[in-house]
Amino acid sequence: MSPTVTVIGAGPAGLIAAETLARAGARVRLHDAMPSAGRKLLMAGRGGLNLTHSEPLDVFLERYGEAGGWMTPRLDGFTPDALIAWSEALGQPTFVGSSGRVFPKAMKASPLLRAWLGRLGELGVSLALRSRWTGWDTDGALTFDTPDGPVTETADATVLALGGASWPRLGSDGRWTSLLEARGVEITPLLPANVGFNVAWSDIFKERFAGQPLKAIALTHGGVTVRGEAMIADYGLEGGAIYALSAGLRAAIARDGKAELTIDLHPDQSLGQLTARLVTPQGRQSQSNHLRKAAHLSPAAIGLMREATGGPIPISPRSQAALIKAARVTLTGMQGLERAISSAGGIRLSELDEDLMLRRLPGVFAAGEMLDWEAPTGGYLLQASLATGLAAARGAAGRLGLA
Numbered sequence: 001m002s003p004t005v006t007v008i009g010a011g012p013a014g015l016i017a018a019e020t021l022a023r024a025g026a027r028v029r030l031h032d033a034m035p036s037a038g039r040k041l042l043m044a045g046r047g048g049l050n051l052t053h054s055e056p057l058d059v060f061l062e063r064y065g066e067a068g069g070w071m072t073p074r075l076d077g078f079t080p081d082a083l084i085a086w087s088e089a090l091g092q093p094t095f096v097g098s099s100g101r102v103f104p105k106a107m108k109a110s111p112l113l114r115a116w117l118g119r120l121g122e123l124g125v126s127l128a129l130r131s132r133w134t135g136w137d138t139d140g141a142l143t144f145d146t147p148d149g150p151v152t153e154t155a156d157a158t159v160l161a162l163g164g165a166s167w168p169r170l171g172s173d174g175r176w177t178s179l180l181e182a183r184g185v186e187i188t189p190l191l192p193a194n195v196g197f198n199v200a201w202s203d204i205f206k207e208r209f210a211g212q213p214l215k216a217i218a219l220t221h222g223g224v225t226v227r228g229e230a231m232i233a234d235y236g237l238e239g240g241a242i243y244a245l246s247a248g249l250r251a252a253i254a255r256d257g258k259a260e261l262t263i264d265l266h267p268d269q270s271l272g273q274l275t276a277r278l279v280t281p282q283g284r285q286s287q288s289n290h291l292r293k294a295a296h297l298s299p300a301a302i303g304l305m306r307e308a309t310g311g312p313i314p315i316s317p318r319s320q321a322a323l324i325k326a327a328r329v330t331l332t333g334m335q336g337l338e339r340a341i342s343s344a345g346g347i348r349l350s351e352l353d354e355d356l357m358l359r360r361l362p363g364v365f366a367a368g369e370m371l372d373w374e375a376p377t378g379g380y381l382l383q384a385s386l387a388t389g390l391a392a393a394r395g396a397a398g399r400l401g402l403a
């Protein structure tokens with residue numbers, strides 16, 4: 001008789017774990033608390049499903065910060081190229097966007113998810129929806145809340161792929177933390193990552209510029225500089241470049257109650273080059289028009305210079321250029337988990353063995369965003385969720401003598 005494996009969580013990590021185990025010959029039962037599978041994956045596809053990134057693997061791994069070393073064998077086991085091949089095998093060819101990010105040509109997640117669920121059905125994976133895992137009973141059986149009441153299930157191995165805690169209405173609400181903590185598993189608190197930060201903009205600035213991008217800028221915090229784009233929001237700033245700094249900014253806010261962000265509005269021009277451009281006489285133009293034409297700044301960037309001084313923009317070209325190169329903005333807080341693209345924190349990596357099995361719970365494996373790694377947007381989240389899902393499934397298959 002083939003061994004049985006219960007996979008809990010039908011997001012990317014759980015789906016790939018279920019697929020891998022079914023291919024290895026296990027009988028797989030997949031549970032999700034929601035009425036349908038892969039809700040966050042579908043949401044991720046709304047603005048263009050960024051599957052992975054085309055940059056070299058060593059650069060790619062740096063995106064995971066301190067967890068990069070830990071992530072290396074997992075990504076070696078499922079590289080970005082392997083992810084692209086996997087997507088293509090599901091009928092979803094990909095392309096590399098101008099920023100190096102990789103997307104399915106369809107852009108959306110729905111065709112990929114549909115094909116994936118079809119494949120799982122063909123492999124014999126049974127899917128129990130509206131089935132919320134609630135822990136273990138005194139005999140060690142898994143317990144679930146279902147529309148038909150409580151259900152228990154025993155399995156030869158379990159893969160937990162319950163996600164982080166961002167966008168909880170999509171299913172991953174982080175409520176699993178108390179179930180594992182009760183078993184002694186150490187968990188780093190789940191905090192928002194890839195989320196906007198608050199700035200006390202003036203009313204006039206937010207009325208005029210909320211929703212507008214600051215393109216081709218460089219942001220610096222704590223000695224780390226990131227180039228990219230940010231979006232002005234009525235509450236503050238959001239967007240890729242700011243997300244890339246979010247771990248350091250979050251720590252500074254936790255420590256000091258605020259974080260200083262330095263914005264270079266023209267990273268391709270030196271202070272000297274900008275000064276030289278700005279010495280051209282302003283004539284009868286307004287200061288804004290002069291800055292717009294001479295320094296090629298958008299109205300939003302000029303507005304941001306005013307916000308940074310808290311008053312007028314200086315008159316001298318040199319001071320104007322200095323402000324363009326280093327407009328300082330104070331971040332006073334961050335948005336919550338309900339608006340974050342992902343969460344930081346989760347099961348401490350030291351709680352897992354090489355095969356992603358929980359050291360304290362033999363036979364129970366864990367994968368995906370519920371583990372304590374974080375990364376910026378750019379395809380790194382799905383890549384790591386899938387790679388760890390695959391690694392946990394291989395670990396479980398090995399333990400069951402299937403690999």
Ligand SMILES: Cc1cc2nc3c(=O)[nH]c(=O)nc-3n(C[C@H](O)[C@H](O)[C@H](O)COP(=O)(O)OP(=O)(O)OC[C@H]3O[C@@H](n4cnc5c(N)ncnc54)[C@H](O)[C@@H]3O)c2cc1C
Nearest residue numbers: 009011012013033044050133163171172368369379381382
């Ligand atoms: C708006 C948005 C856009 C995004 N865009 C991108 C992108 O373009 N590229 C990218 O790489 N990443 C993106 N992400 C992040 C990416 O979607 C996640 O990192 C990824 O889905 C995590 O996969 P996972 O399988 O670990 O968890 P999840 O996808 O969160 O799946 C976990 C599953 O577990 C289920 N579950 C939770 N608790 C229980 C329980 N007790 N019992 C049963 N089931 C339970 C949940 O219902 C859920 O279905 C985006 C996220 C958001 C919110």
